[in-house]
Amino acid sequence: MTKCPACLIGFARGDYPGLAQHLVDRAEESDSAHVRWLNQNLTRRKTDAESLVPALRTSFDLGGSPLTHWVKARFISKFYEDPPHPFVRALQHPSRATLLGYVMEHQHFLRQWVRSCAYIIARTDQPEVILYELDNLTTEYGGSGPDRPAHYELLLQMGESLGVDRATVLATPPLPATRRAIEQWNEMAMREHWVAVLTAMHSLELIASRTLVDDGASMHYFDPAILSSGEITPAARSFLREGYEADVGHSEQALGLASRFATALDVVEDVQSVFLRSIDLFDDYLIARLERAGQFEA
Amino acid sequence: MHGWSGPDSLKRNYDGCAICNSSWGNVWEDVDGEHLFFCCDLCAAQYRGLIDRIKQETGWGRIDSIEIAGDRRGRTCTVAAGDSHARFLFAFNSDGRLLRFQRNDRPAAV
Numbered sequence: 001m002t003k004c005p006a007c008l009i010g011f012a013r014g015d016y017p018g019l020a021q022h023l024v025d026r027a028e029e030s031d032s033a034h035v036r037w038l039n040q041n042l043t044r045r046k047t048d049a050e051s052l053v054p055a056l057r058t059s060f061d062l063g064g065s066p067l068t069h070w071v072k073a074r075f076i077s078k079f080y081e082d083p084p085h086p087f088v089r090a091l092q093h094p095s096r097a098t099l100l101g102y103v104m105e106h107q108h109f110l111r112q113w114v115r116s117c118a119y120i121i122a123r124t125d126q127p128e129v130i131l132y133e134l135d136n137l138t139t140e141y142g143g144s145g146p147d148r149p150a151h152y153e154l155l156l157q158m159g160e161s162l163g164v165d166r167a168t169v170l171a172t173p174p175l176p177a178t179r180r181a182i183e184q185w186n187e188m189a190m191r192e193h194w195v196a197v198l199t200a201m202h203s204l205e206l207i208a209s210r211t212l213v214d215d216g217a218s219m220h221y222f223d224p225a226i227l228s229s230g231e232i233t234p235a236a237r238s239f240l241r242e243g244y245e246a247d248v249g250h251s252e253q254a255l256g257l258a259s260r261f262a263t264a265l266d267v268v269e270d271v272q273s274v275f276l277r278s279i280d281l282f283d284d285y286l287i288a289r290l291e292r293a294g295q296f297e298a
Numbered sequence: 299m300h301g302w303s304g305p306d307s308l309k310r311n312y313d314g315c316a317i318c319n320s321s322w323g324n325v326w327e328d329v330d331g332e333h334l335f336f337c338c339d340l341c342a343a344q345y346r347g348l349i350d351r352i353k354q355e356t357g358w359g360r361i362d363s364i365e366i367a368g369d370r371r372g373r374t375c376t377v378a379a380g381d382s383h384a385r386f387l388f389a390f391n392s393d394g395r396l397l398r399f400q401r402n403d404r405p406a407a408v
Binding site for chain 2: 027028029030031032035036038039040044045046083085086176177180284287288290291294
């Protein structure tokens, strides 16, 4: 099924004329999500639906390559092409405020992460997907004993190292943009095909993948030099190092599964649109981290 | 529909949405005495907040011209009122509120 990447309403498979007309109609109503998608992905110049169809087809065309390639290319284009996302630029050599913005908002993201992955486990019938998700949840949330704390625990320790205790972190509600993103990821996890959810969530781990520069990203998530210098706290180094090392495997393995099962189950178009929606939510969520950081700036 | 209007009107470099220059959408709002086109309510809110902040920062009662460049990752605007000029860097959050706003006047031409 073809879906609208702005609102996920469904159309018949390959019905790009129907999707184009929907986008034009919703834009005519000045709906900000649809106008945004058109502006950022197709054109800023108003046109008729018929004229949009070729651009839509091109936008969704895998070009004969696996889905993984298309996902990575779109992800890099959104977050790592000139200019890279403002949060990525801020994280190159992060201030205390930037890291605390990360801590305050990401605790909410990780709690939703567990729910989203749990939906995938509940809805798939593929043992290797279940095993993958269990391993991911252990790394991200559960941990493997005191010597292998979860990413969530490392996040809280980073906050403590920067002078904000975990009780304060846990009691701080998310900013509106984070809350909206979490609500929509949750709804997505409940309603969309599990392969689409797998792609939509685990593609987000590409943000920290250190191999993304090999695929064309203009920079790393952060300057790797900060892992060996004294400019951030040891706890911050531990948190960032964990993502730096784990997210290569996490995202690559998940996208491999997604690519295989999307083709086998014939849900490639669903997966593409849900992924596109997810990265728009992620874009807003990363801005929320910066907004929160502003509250810690002197 | 858009672009430079009468002699006493605000001069703008965009002929589409006053913030992003898109021609999608159909929102018209009066801001600072000007009837302006926006692609969506979010851009209208952004523009109102930007104009208020510029006037607050400069102390000007009226802006004669505004020239915007850049994209959602970060924009600049060059504004003028009479013989006074100023340039700002700015970006918005996803609610349309200013996330960043700082004066960034170009060095005077030699």
